[in-house]
Amino acid sequence: xxxxxxxxxxxxxxxxxxxxxxxxxxxxxxxxxxxxxxxxxxxxxxxxxxxxxxxxxxxxxxxxxxxxxxxxxxxxxxxxxxxxxxxxxxxxxxxxxxxxxxxxxxxxxxxxxxxxxxxxxxxxxxxxxxxxxxxxxxxxxxxxxxxxxxxxxxxxxxxxxxxxxxxxxxxxxxxxxxxxxxxxxxxxxxxxxxxxxxxxxxxxxxxxxxxxxxxxxxxxxxxxxxxxxxxxxxxxxxxxxxxxxxxxxxxxxxxxxxxxxxxxxxxxxxxxxxxxxxxxxxxxxxxxxxxxxxxxxxxxxxxxxxxxxxxxxxxxxxxxxxxxxxxxxxxxxxxxxxxxxxxxxxxxxxxxxxxxxxxxxxxxxxxxxxxxxxxxxxxxxxxxxxxxxxxxxxxxxxxxxxxx
Numbered sequence: 001x002x003x004x005x006x007x008x009x010x011x012x013x014x015x016x017x018x019x020x021x022x023x024x025x026x027x028x029x030x031x032x033x034x035x036x037x038x039x040x041x042x043x044x045x046x047x048x049x050x051x052x053x054x055x056x057x058x059x060x061x062x063x064x065x066x067x068x069x070x071x072x073x074x075x076x077x078x079x080x081x082x083x084x085x086x087x088x089x090x091x092x093x094x095x096x097x098x099x100x101x102x103x104x105x106x107x108x109x110x111x112x113x114x115x116x117x118x119x120x121x122x123x124x125x126x127x128x129x130x131x132x133x134x135x136x137x138x139x140x141x142x143x144x145x146x147x148x149x150x151x152x153x154x155x156x157x158x159x160x161x162x163x164x165x166x167x168x169x170x171x172x173x174x175x176x177x178x179x180x181x182x183x184x185x186x187x188x189x190x191x192x193x194x195x196x197x198x199x200x201x202x203x204x205x206x207x208x209x210x211x212x213x214x215x216x217x218x219x220x221x222x223x224x225x226x227x228x229x230x231x232x233x234x235x236x237x238x239x240x241x242x243x244x245x246x247x248x249x250x251x252x253x254x255x256x257x258x259x260x261x262x263x264x265x266x267x268x269x270x271x272x273x274x275x276x277x278x279x280x281x282x283x284x285x286x287x288x289x290x291x292x293x294x295x296x297x298x299x300x301x302x303x304x305x306x307x308x309x310x311x312x313x314x315x316x317x318x319x320x321x322x323x324x325x326x327x328x329x330x331x332x333x334x335x336x337x338x339x340x341x342x343x344x345x346x347x348x349x350x351x352x353x354x355x356x357x358x359x360x361x362x363x364x365x366x367x368x369x370x371x372x373x374x375x376x377x378x379x380x381x382x383x384x385x386x387x388x389x390x391x392x393x394x395x396x397x398x399x400x401x402x403x404x
Contacts, residue, residue, distance in 0.1 A: 034192055034309075039183050042178060042179070045174075049066075049172075054142065056141045059083075097172065098173065098174045102136045103126075106138075108139050115151070116278060122179075122183065146168075158205045159204055160204075200281055205281070208263065212246065217240045218268065219237060220233065231364075243359075263282055272291050272303060284311060304317055316354070322339045325337040342363050345361065
């Protein structure tokens, strides 16, 4: 039935005296790890329950139950240190029954970046299973229903998979459910297990040929700044175009075109965001990558780790913000607007071999910054990050002097 032996499921009620695992019911399987463990396990459940979430929430009771109603912790979606799906109640009444053998895909996100990082995490099992009838997901947001977006179908297609995808919005019984461990995600697992990375490298977009120039800037400038972004990104685009970079807006292109451009480029600069997760899926060691950060966030670190692990080369992190403008009344980092320190951006990219360093990039005036934000500026407060960087540099220099 498969190329790998199916392993037994973890049992939260296992008897320690009998040599079974000792598991905390609130943390039933432990977080997934790139080193392996249950992240690379493949188990089969017969007559399993699949229970979608009832309400839209960050943490939701939803997931997979054994035939006797016991929770299957290997089916949970983890982020960082905790599961976002927790044990649901065993559903009662007459349920739809799915015949055949289905692969548990997990939680289906509509957000592009979260789909890549948190809905593709079990597709490594496509390398292990050759007789499944389809892939089974539950929606992250119940109101979305059974909707399957083009980019979601496109990613699975590019994994060399022609299995049907089914999104269940009501509890179902599944004759045979194959549950692969979470081999990827947000947290330590962002580096991917060996099985996940190997599957992506061997299968993803192998039929797409490289097409495009050697220098590529992956832009966010046409996404708007309603949910955070870079102030002055169009100026950065002008500077980079003068250095020979194609300004690429991935949302305007099909997945195939995106992948073709990403494969062709030898020097890639990207505004920190979801598109870099896609680039990481096809990144290779000969490609030089720079990430222009727009905020101070663990999300930035996850993108950098994803690029390094899958591409085989550490990206250049361009931490060159003059100020971060935050909407009054919120501390959510994703809502902040990063104002670029252009001289520093040019110095960093020059040191990394991405630009010539001969142009002399200039900062925007305060009037230009306010004009770019428009009316939004009236409800924003700026934090001067340049001064923070200067203070850190002085402290580091002082420590170095004292050590010598």
